Every structure is written in structure tokens, then in C-alpha cells.
Amino acid sequence: MSSDDLYILYRGPLASCNYDCPYCPFAKRVDPPSLLRADRADLRRFADWVSGFRERRLSVLFTPWGEGLTRSWYRDTIVRLSHLPHVARVAIQTNLAARVDWLSEADTTVAALWATYHPGQVTRDRFLDRCRRLDALGARYSVGVVGLPSHYDDAVALREALPPSVYLWINAAEGHLYSSSDEQRWTALDPLFGDSVRPHSSLGLPCHAGETAISVLGDGTVRRCHFIPTPLGNLYDGSWQTALRPRPCSNAICDCHIGYVHLKPLGLRDVYTDGLLERIPAAWPAKTVVGERYGTAELDAREA
Helix, strand or coil: CCCCCEEEEEECCCCCCCCCCCCCCCCCCCCCHHHHHHHHHHHHHHHHHHHHCCCCCEEEEECCCCCCCCCHHHHHHHHHHHCCCCEEEEEEEECCCCCCHHHHHCCCCCEEEEEECCECCECHHHHHHHHHHHHHHCCEEEEEEEECHHHHHHHHHHHHHCCCCCCEEEEECCCCCCCHHHHHHHHHHCCCCHHHHCCEECCCCEECECCCEEEEECCCEEEEECCEEEEEEECCCCCCHHHCCCEECCCCEECCHHHHCCEHHHCHHHHHHHHCCCCCCCCCCHHHHHHHHHCHHHHHHHHC
């Protein structure tokens, strides 16, 4: 990771998902064929642009509203981009419902998965079978769970079943209030849970978004991040490049990992380094991450 790297979060029109999680507004949504065709065409155009843009080293995270890996064009694109010499990382958020053997065709030092386990949508054994297959393929991946009370036992069992080398993250559930004891027990599973549990006051704070990180929509619209709608230009006419510069956040709070990970005062790029997009801390196992992130005194307080 260097100051010349550009992080791109891509989100096309795809919004369909095969799961019906009660905490997700896109649960069991079905996209019409016309939208799927448009999403495929948009993704191909984006992949062509990535292939031809050699001015900077690129890292790409696909953040579809729905589930992308059930669609062949996302799998094919990840394989394609993973073999480009100027692409440092290509990753996608996924529920791991699709088979993962296609990763055997990818460069697994570049391709990575940000996987989420959704209790009630898939059995833990089936999800772990996918993880074991990823291990056999030598794939980079993290695993996470939404931190609802009903998910706690499943999260504990998942942590016990996963290899120690696999980072398990916990996302604070939107609208859920955590007591200090709640926070402590979730933090025992994910030592970085504290970054997720409270929204970050961000107004006026310096952020990498709009400087070395951008959000790209299917039509090529470039924004600072997914959460600030003001466009910086369009990817395909090059107008976005002159708009890149340091700037403070214009939102009052930032409460999503893919946003606040770029807030400069939090220093999370130093925590994740090359694992930033797939959400894998550079220093793992967990105690090392906590010690470096918070310091020994605070670590002792958290473990007391």
C-alpha cells in the first residue's frame, strides 16, 4: 500500500439477493432481466476501464446491494482483474451462497472475499464447508456476523470452528443499543468491534475518500464515497481525476465500515494495510491487533 494507490468501491444496479435477512432492505429481491443485462454490461465496461487504466495501482471492492457471486459476470470479472499486474486487490462482499471453486482460476494472492454468515439463512455446517473449500484453494477471506443478540451463540460457534488465521468481524446491528457487557462479549470475538459499535462523528474530519478512495456507480458516476451523493465526475470521461484532493467529511456521522475505514484520524489503514478491502487486519491473531490499535493499558482494561 502506497500513497499512489487508488481504492475503488464499485456498485452497479444489481440489487437481487437469494436471502431474506430481516435486517436487510434488499432481502429476496428479484431483479428483472433488463436490469441484470444492464448490470452485466456496466460491469464489463468497468472491467475494461480497469484493464486499461495503468496510471496508478488499483484496489477494487465490489459492494453490490444484492449477492454478486451468484452471477457469473462477477465471478469472471474477479478472475480477470486478479491477473492484472496493476491491480493489487480485487474483493467482493458475499454471503458465500455460491460455490467457490471458480477461485481456482484466479490469482488468490490478489482476489479476496469479505464473507458474511447469516444465521437462519444457511446452516452453519454448510457455510463452514464453503470456508474449508476456500482454505483448500488458498483464498484470502474474512468472515463476519451481524451482532444481534440472537446471533451470539452462532458467532461463538463459528469462531471456534474457523481456523485461528481467519479473522471474524462483528458488525454492530443498526439501531441496536449495546450495554457495556454486551460490547465486552462481542469484543471478545472481534477485538475491533469497538470501531463498529458507535457511529463516528465525522463532520469536518479529514478523509481519504475523494483523495485516494472513490465510489463508482454502474454508469460511471464517481463520488467521494457511497454516503456522499455529490458527484466528482465520470470515470469514463476522465473528469473525476482533477477532482481528487484532500477534503473534510461533509456528513455528521459515519457508521459503516466501508466509509469510516477511510477516516484519517481513526488510522484504520494502518490497522488493515493490504487487507483493507477484504477486512483482514494486518496483525493477526487478535491480541496483536488490539495491542497495536489501542495500546497496552487499554488492552488490559478491555480484558479486565
